[in-house]
Amino acid sequence: MPEKFDAIVIGSGISGGWAAKELCEKGLKTLVLERGREVKHIEDYPTGTMLPWEFEHRNRLTREMKEANPIVSRCYAFYEGTEHFFVKDDEHPYIQEKPFDWIRGYQTGGKSLMWARQTQRWSDFDFEGPARDGFAVDWPIRYADIAPWYSYVEKFAGISGNKDGLKNLPDGEFLPAHEMNCVESHFQSQIAKHYKDRHIIQGRCAHITDNRQIYLDQNRSKCMHRTICERGCPYGGYFSSNSSTLPAAQRTGNLTLRPHSVVHSILFDEKLGKAKGVKVIDAISGEEIDFHARIIFVNASALNSNLILLNSKSSRFPNGLGNDNGMLGKYVAFHNYNRTISAEFEGYLDKTTSGKRPNSPYVPRFRNVEKQETDFLRGYAAGFQASRNPYYPSDGWGEDLKESLSTKKYNDYWTVGSHMMGETIPKESNYVALDDKEVDKWGIPKLRISIDYDENDKKMEQDYMDQFTEMFEKAGFKNIKTRESKRNPGNDIHEMGGVRMGHDPKTSLLDKWNALHHCQNVFVTDGACMTSTSTQNPSLTYMALTARAVDYAVNRMKRAEL
Numbered sequence: 001m002p003e004k005f006d007a008i009v010i011g012s013g014i015s016g017g018w019a020a021k022e023l024c025e026k027g028l029k030t031l032v033l034e035r036g037r038e039v040k041h042i043e044d045y046p047t048g049t050m051l052p053w054e055f056e057h058r059n060r061l062t063r064e065m066k067e068a069n070p071i072v073s074r075c076y077a078f079y080e081g082t083e084h085f086f087v088k089d090d091e092h093p094y095i096q097e098k099p100f101d102w103i104r105g106y107q108t109g110g111k112s113l114m115w116a117r118q119t120q121r122w123s124d125f126d127f128e129g130p131a132r133d134g135f136a137v138d139w140p141i142r143y144a145d146i147a148p149w150y151s152y153v154e155k156f157a158g159i160s161g162n163k164d165g166l167k168n169l170p171d172g173e174f175l176p177a178h179e180m181n182c183v184e185s186h187f188q189s190q191i192a193k194h195y196k197d198r199h200i201i202q203g204r205c206a207h208i209t210d211n212r213q214i215y216l217d218q219n220r221s222k223c224m225h226r227t228i229c230e231r232g233c234p235y236g237g238y239f240s241s242n243s244s245t246l247p248a249a250q251r252t253g254n255l256t257l258r259p260h261s262v263v264h265s266i267l268f269d270e271k272l273g274k275a276k277g278v279k280v281i282d283a284i285s286g287e288e289i290d291f292h293a294r295i296i297f298v299n300a301s302a303l304n305s306n307l308i309l310l311n312s313k314s315s316r317f318p319n320g321l322g323n324d325n326g327m328l329g330k331y332v333a334f335h336n337y338n339r340t341i342s343a344e345f346e347g348y349l350d351k352t353t354s355g356k357r358p359n360s361p362y363v364p365r366f367r368n369v370e371k372q373e374t375d376f377l378r379g380y381a382a383g384f385q386a387s388r389n390p391y392y393p394s395d396g397w398g399e400d401l402k403e404s405l406s407t408k409k410y411n412d413y414w415t416v417g418s419h420m421m422g423e424t425i426p427k428e429s430n431y432v433a434l435d436d437k438e439v440d441k442w443g444i445p446k447l448r449i450s451i452d453y454d455e456n457d458k459k460m461e462q463d464y465m466d467q468f469t470e471m472f473e474k475a476g477f478k479n480i481k482t483r484e485s486k487r488n489p490g491n492d493i494h495e496m497g498g499v500r501m502g503h504d505p506k507t508s509l510l511d512k513w514n515a516l517h518h519c520q521n522v523f524v525t526d527g528a529c530m531t532s533t534s535t536q537n538p539s540l541t542y543m544a545l546t547a548r549a550v551d552y553a554v555n556r557m558k559r560a561e562l
Contacts, residue, residue, distance in 0.1 A: 003289070003290065003291055004292045005030060005293045006023070006028035006030065007031070007296070007297065007553075008033065008277070008296045009023065009030060009031070009296075009299060010263050010297065010299055011032075011298075011301060011304070011305075012032050012109060012246065013110025014539050015525050015542040015543065016110070016297070016299035016526070017109070017240075017245035017246050017249075018542075019546050020245060020246060020255060021249045022551070022554075023254075023297075023554070024249040024250075024254040025248070026550070026554045027254065028254060028557075029256070030256070031256045032255065032257045032258065033258055033261040033263055033280060034107070034108050034110075034260075035106050035261060035263065035283060036110075036260070037108070038107070038108050038257070039107040039109055041236070041247065042234045045233075045234055047081040047232075048228075048233065055080050055081065058080075059079055059080045060079060061079055068088070068090070069089045070089065071089045071102070072101075072103060074487075074488075075491065075493070081231050085105050085107065085113055085114050085232075086103070086104070087104040087106050092104065092106070093446065094447045094448070095446055095447070095449065097450035100451050101488045102303065102449065102490050103490065103491065109240050109242040110241065110301065111301070111493070112239070112240040112241045115493075116537070117229065118203060118205050118206075118362075119537060119539065120204055120364075120381075121147075121150050121171075122146070122170075122534055122536055123143055124142055124143045125370070126532070126534035126536070129532055129534065132372075133377050133378075135426070135532075136425070137500070137502045137504070137507045137508055137531060138503060138531075139501065139502075139531050139532070140501050140503045140511065140512035141512050145512070147170070149544035149548040150172060150173075151172065151173050152547055154172045154174075154540070155214065157206050157239040157543065158206060158208040158209075158239055159172055159205070159540075160174060160175040160177050160204065160207050161201075161202065161203070161205070162174065162201060164199065166201070168366075169536075175208065175209045177202045177204075178203070178205075178358070178359045179357075180361055181351075181386055181387075183347070183348055183386035183388075184360075184385065186348070186475065188200035188201075188361070190476070191474075191475070194474045197366050199363070200363055201362055202359070203359045203361060203362040203383070205238075205358065205359045206540075207239075207359065208220060208223055208236075208237055210222070218243070218244055218248065220235070220236030221235045221237060222235070222237060227356045227357070227358050261280045261281075262281045262444070263278055263280055263300065264281050264311065264442070264443075264444055265311045266278055266279075266298075266308065267290060268312065268314040268519065270315060274521045274522075277290055277292035277296075278293075278296060281442045281443070281444075294521060295521045295523065296522045297523045297524075297525060297546075297549075297553075298523065298524045298526070299546070301526055301527065302526055302528040303332075303432055303447060303498070303528075305499060305526055306328065306332075306432050306528055307432070307434070307445075307447050309323070309524075310328055317518075321522065322517060323509070325505065325506055325509075327500075327509060329433050330430075330431045331427065331428060331430065331497050331498065331500055332430045332431060332451055332495060332496070332498045333423075333424045333426040333532065333533045334490065334495045334496065335424065335492040335533060336380070336420065336421070336422035336424055336453065336492070337419055337421060337422075337487050338420070338422075338453070339464050340417065341418050341464075341469065341482045341483070342417040342480070342481050343415075343477035343478060343480040343481070344413040344416070344477065344479045345386070345414040345416055346478065349410075349412065352388045352390075352410055360384065361383070361384045361385065362383060363381060363418070364381055365379040365380060365423075365534075374463060375459055376459035376460045377425055377456055378532075378534075378535075379422070379423060379460070379535060380421060380423065381420075381421045382420050382464070383421070384416070384417070386414050386415065387415055388410050388413075389410070391411065392405050392406075392407065392409070393407060419485075421535055421537075422457060422460045423533050424489075425454070425532075426531070426532060427454070430450065433447075435448045451489045451495075453489065469482065494538055495527060496528070497531070500529065500530065501530075502531060505517035505518065508531070510529055513548075514545055514546075514548075514549040520562065521553075521562045523550075525542060527542060
């Protein structure tokens with residue numbers, strides 16, 4: 001393998017895949033470094049078409065597996081059919097100063113194989129949030145800067161949704177949306193009747209719902225509504241790096257993908273004043289290898305990107321690459337999923353649902369949007385869904401029992417439920433750092449994580465329960481129950497920050513183009529770059545920021561500025 005390339009991309013997940021596609025399509029010879037194994041689309045989805053009875057344990061985790069993996073087994077998507085895509089607890093240990101569930105997927109495509117596929121744009125209300133309330137720093141961009149890039153990535157990835165016309169949740173380039181069921185539509189109409197500022201919309205998600213040429217050219221087809229997406233979709237019905245961006249990069253002839261490549265650090269050239277390459281440790285042989293390139297994209301996932309930059313030390317940057325202000329690794333934030341609410345509804349008992357749906361309705365943020373109106377900062381979005389559950393009676397003996405078991409019946413009510421997704425405030429006390437004693441099996445310092453909830457989160461949780469209890473009551477729902485899920489930070493799998501964007505090099509690490517202020521040929525476009533978290537699922541924003549940053553970087557290269 002050659003040691004010199006035009007560009008190096010660290011990580012092959014959602015943002016790394018987009019960096020690879022854009023760089024390769026613009027003619028750059030690009031090396032993608034993946035620390036895990038290679039996973040090829042279709043052929044490396046071993047459980048993608050398996051039926052429940054084909055699993056040794058009926059697709060459930062054994063007690064032994066749960067006991068061996070107390071962290072990752074708390075993830076909703078970790079089970080017998082997916083466990084091969086997740087990092088096990090003992091494979092890549094880290095240090096928890098406070099409880100934190102670091103959910104990871106080390107393979108080609110990263111967590112893009114197992115993600116929940118929810119995709120919402122940010123609005124100016126989100127980008128302006130820190131400037132309004134003074135927490136974190138002002139974003140160096142606004143919606144107008146990223147809107148065309150949202151459109152660009154949406155068209156290629158395939159996003160289903162409706163044109164809802166909401167100021168706080170801009171519309172995108174949508175494929176036909178999935179449908180609400182009758183009780184979800186009932187809740188939508190009741191909320192519209194009782195509130196002017198609250199809306200129930202069908203969720204927006206990265207699923208192909210219309211066979212257009214742009215997806216046929218990617219060898220992808222419509223979503224089959226199997227709802228086992230996290231096992232890997234052989235149809236390419238949902239967006240992943242493996243089915244979409246990495247094959248696009250491969251088709252250019254400019255891509256070199258190197259799995260089993262644990263990135264140790266980014267190499268800094270003291271004379272030139274910029275990065276010159278990446279030091280890699282082969283995960284199998286332990287060999288150290290240096291690869292060189294003119295530009296480097298860091299897309300290792302938020303916390304790993306922090307780790308790599310912190311470990312990239314030189315005489316110019318003794319505390320980590322670009323870390324003149326000492327803020328690298330600080331102001332990490334996440335999404336709060338700590339509260340849920342459920343209820344029952346006795347209407348529409350002459351109806352039920354048919355088939356499956358890989359998506360559900362969404363409640364955009366309605367608190368503190370245009371003005372501060374509560375005793376907590378920012379706000380929360382929420383999911384919502386309704387279902388009518390079947391059961392099979394087990395009455396009688398012999399033929400009577402057989403007849404009962406073959407007769408499907410339904411409960412005399414619908415079940416409805418919601419979960420919150422709250423914005424947490426980036427704080428200096430929420431940080432990651434390199435441990436000064438313990439190293440992993442490749443000699444790289446382990447990551448020390450100190451991240452927790454605060455009083456603002458607790459106030460927001462209470463408001464979610466109060467407001468949704470009221471909304472459920474107005475919709476006629478009964479037997480309303482709220483629950484604290486007691487999820488550790490990190491279990492949301494939406495960790496962000498540590499290498500935040502900003503105007504001022506004294507208070508941020510990245511400029512408005514996602515380049516390090518003090519090392520302009522290194523770009524960070526995964527979750528580490530986020531200045532704040534807002535309430536939307538973040539992956540679509542990572543995609544758009546990445547495509548935008550590549551366009552900027554390549555233009556600067558053409559002008560011989562990088």
